[in-house]
Amino acid sequence: MTDNFSELPQYELDPATADLLPLEYCLEKSVVILGRRPQDPGAPLTVGCLSPADPALRNDLSTRLRRPATLVQLNPWEIRHALERVHALDLQVEEPGVERVSAARRISFAPGQAPRDILADTLAEAIRAGASDIHIESYPGDVDLRLRVDGVMRQVQTPLAPDNVTRVVSRLKVLCGVDFAEHRRALDGRFTALYEDGPATRRVDLRVTFQPGPHGEEASLRVLDRSRFILDLDHLGMPQGISKRWKSLIRYPYGLLLAVGPTGVGKTTTLYASVEAFRGDNLKVVTVEDPIEYEFLKVNQKQVAKAMGFADWLRTFLRANPDVILVGEIRDAETAEIAIRAATTGHLILSTMHTGDAIAAVGRLRALGVPDDFLSDVLVGILGQRLIRKVCLKCRQPHAPAPELVAQYYEKAPASGFVKGAGCDQCGGSGYAGQLGVFELLTHDPAVVAAISRGVPVEELRNVAIARGWKPLVEDALAKAEAGLTTLEEVARKVPPRFAVKA
Ligand SMILES: [Zn+2]
Structure with missing residues (x-):
């Protein structure tokens, strides 16, 4: 200047x-x-x-x-x-990057509230509800606040309005330490909320994206609440058979283990619970992640940055010769190549991929240039997963789903009872409370390995796997609906019937 x-x-x-x-x-x-x-x-x-x-x-x-x-x-x-x-505008923060939020806060419609109070009330509401995301969206003459809870968007009534949203978002920008005068480009920032609940204080990290919108300020906040991570392989909802096999696969001295599925289905949670299972094994475990969502004691964790991507960190790790390497995601040919090389040279690689199911992951690795003989050599297991909402136990009742829906999944309707939640105070009227994983596990069965090394196409590979007893994840989802843990309607939202194997 x-x-x-x-x-x-x-x-x-x-x-x-x-x-x-x-x-x-x-x-x-x-x-x-x-x-x-x-x-x-x-x-x-x-x-x-x-x-x-x-x-x-x-x-x-x-x-x-x-x-x-x-x-x-x-x-x-x-x-x-x-x-x-x-303007006597209070945008000051006491500690840069830190906001203290009392659990006693409730969203208030009192007139003339300070931006800091509106923001702190919103954060308290989101953390209490267990939201994974907070969205502030500006429309003509209106501002919406929506929370993503159990994977579903939920509208929340707040005093946020066109005449105060800029002040509240400015306060958020000051907290993140980003230039609050910048309105033309998207900005990224982060801060930590200290959620003070009685004598206990919980640290919740928030990653914020600010987007210029046509009708005013917009912001999306990713809520990274460590206390919500389930770090126990026995509590992810894996069917017993899959849980037992996965626990033995992560003991392999070398090879490639993948958790696959779309975004937000709990792949990272599966890998974290697997890393937690190594505790006390005297293994050297390193990770490269984007972002680091949970910090482990005595695990060397690295964050991907512009200058150091997944592939760069992997190369660096190999010189230090760790036993187990967690790679946040395999999404390009370079990372795939180094991960496979690491897996062939005595390291156990845990990673994720964005593919529809476990079989599709084989096709994706081939598309990324991994040769069939390498792949068949290092593949230990591929876990496909989805998250479905659990039915609310307080208002759960027997329910007969529409016959057309049943017919999409079953040739003959099962005798056992489907359920649904009627809606109650506990579940905010939705009939659902919490989420549950559904899984499929493709292991290095000799017939499957031989088919991969012969370059058998993915559709044919699916048949080989099924013939060897592999169960697509729709079966786990249907078993959970039949057991009254979720509804058939929820299964239909998350797992398409085209993957169903009719009984
Ligand atoms: Zn309920």
Whole structure:
């Protein structure tokens, strides 16, 4: 910044003059009315902004102010401090990157609340509900707050409105330490919420994306609440047979083990629970992740960055010769190649892939250039998974699903009882509470391995696997519906019947 840096002290900030422009407008455009120089009361109004030469801004200001204005350049910090002083706006944070949130907070509709209170109430509500994401969305004349709970979006009534959303999002930007004057590009930031529940304080990390929207400020917050991780392979909902085999597969001295499925189905949780199972084994375990969602004691964890991707970290790890390497995701040919090489040279590689099911993962690895003989050599197991909602135990009742729905999954309807939740206070009327994994496990059965090394196409491989006793995950999902743990309607939302093997 040039000598303009010293503009600010020359002006008397006058709240009455500053009010000629609404605060929301000032925050959105990063402008502030600086008042007049005391020694020059007849001079035109002076407005501080980021780029005085911007013709659109000049036009807009002269229309709104209906009087001549002189534009001077200020930096974002100066604009923020001038706005804070003149509007008594409280965007200050006590500890950079940290927000203390009392569990006793409730969303309040009291008029004139400070942005910090609206934000803290929202965070308390989201953490209490076990939300995985918080979305602030601006529409014409309206602002929505939605939480993702158990994988489903839920609308929440809040005092967020077009006339305060910029202040609340500005507070969020200050917390994340990002430039609150930037409205033209998407920004990423993060902060930590300390959730104070009686004598206990829980650390919850939030990764925030700010997006400029056509109708105002928008932000998405990913809630990384470590206390919600299940780190026990016995509590993920795996059928007993799969759980037993997976536990033996992770003891292999070398090879490739994958957890596959779409985004948000618990693949990371499976790998974390597997890493936790190594505790006390005197193995050297390293991870490279994006992001690190849970910090383990005595596990060397690395975060992917621009300069160091999955492949770069893998190469670095190999020189240190660890026993087990967790690679957050295999998504490119380079990572696939090094992961396979690591698996052939005495390391156990745990990773995830975004594929529909376990068999499709074989096709994806081939597409990434992994030769069939290497793949058949290192493949230890592929776990396919999905998350389904559990029926609410408080309002669960017997239920007969629509015959057309039953017919999509069964040639002959099973005798045992399907259920549904009627909806109650406990489950917010949804009939569901919590989530449960459904699984399939493809292991290195000799016939499957031989088929992969012969380059058998994926569809044929599926038949080979089924002939050898592999059960697609729809079977686990249907077993859970028949056992009254979930509903057939929920299964239909998550697991398409085309994968079903009819009874
Ligand atoms: Zn209920």
